[in-house]
Amino acid sequence: MQITSLPADDSMPGWFHTSAARTPRPAHIGQKKVRFAIVGAGLTGLAAARQLALNFPNDEVVLIEAQEVGYGSAGRNAGFAIDVPHDIGARDYIGDVTIANKVLKLNTLGQNYLRQIVQEHGIECQMTESGKYQASVGEQGTAILEAYRSGLAKIGRESEMISGKDLPDHIGTSYYKQALFIPGTILFCSLPALVKVWRIICLLMSTLLCPYNVR
Numbered sequence: 001m002q003i004t005s006l007p008a009d010d011s012m013p014g015w016f017h018t019s020a021a022r023t024p025r026p027a028h029i030g031q032k033k034v035r036f037a038i039v040g041a042g043l044t045g046l047a048a049a050r051q052l053a054l055n056f057p058n059d060e061v062v063l064i065e066a067q068e069v070g071y072g073s074a075g076r077n078a079g080f081a082i083d084v085p086h087d088i089g090a091r092d093y094i095g096d097v098t099i100a101n102k103v104l105k106l107n108t109l110g111q112n113y114l115r116q117i118v119q120e121h122g123i124e125c126q127m128t129e130s131g132k133y134q135a136s137v138g139e140q141g142t143a144i145l146e147a148y149r150s151g152l153a154k155i156g157r158e159s160e161m162i163s164g165k166d167l168p169d170h171i172g173t174s175y176y177k178q179a180l181f182i183p184g185t186i187l188f189c190s191l192p193a194l195v196k197v198w199r200i201i202c203l204l205m206s207t208l209l210c211p212y213n214v215r
């Protein structure tokens, strides 16, 4: 089989370039017959390959990747593992409560799995139980936040509305007018390092007006 359409990711996946250097294995040449072949070593392919290897230790699992592992979306995402559903097509971001509860259950299962493997393998990924802020700058956005809050209440999830004047203490900027804080999200990220860099940039630019109030 000849694959003619391959990924065309740009060359700046942040996680890929900031992780320790890895030596890719040589490409496989020739034919191979295996029970399990997975195409794509992103989060989905890696998780599937790992679970198959655990479930069927006597079978070979082949994972085929067109680029290097972590070069696609998996190596450039923001690092939020979110538990609550956010159906952006629904007025209250929740939509059908039965489906939303199933998504919540599945996401929670995924989060628990992540917590477990991070702990078991001592993975240094600055995992924090950060929660998330959904913020608005105008009236339309604020109405969406109110709707989201009532949607979350329907699935038994608490959230806290934070007014603009208090926001700098939470997120370090006075840009947003209101925000909804929703506990439950896990963040995998070297955010403290980023904030340090940003603070240094702000200090260097102190003769200019720095738009963010980084604490």
Ligand SMILES: Cc1cc2nc3c(=O)[nH]c(=O)nc-3n(C[C@H](O)[C@H](O)[C@H](O)COP(=O)(O)OP(=O)(O)OC[C@H]3O[C@@H](n4cnc5c(N)ncnc54)[C@H](O)[C@@H]3O)c2cc1C
Pocket (backbone or CB within 6 Å): 003, 005, 006, 007, 039, 040, 041, 042, 043, 044, 045, 064, 065, 066, 067, 068, 069, 070, 071, 072, 073, 074, 075, 076, 077, 078, 079, 080, 081, 082
């Ligand atoms: C900027 C950004 C921020 C994001 N932030 C978040 C976030 O905070 N939280 C969150 O949950 N999600 C986030 N996402 C989404 C998340 O990264 C993706 O949903 C996730 O990476 C998808 O994983 P995947 O394994 O399904 O696909 P991918 O990560 O895209 O993996 C697919 C893999 O398949 C390979 N491939 C493709 N075609 C072939 C082929 N023909 N042969 C062999 N290999 C092939 C690709 O090279 C790639 O490695 C973000 C995405 C982006 C781009």
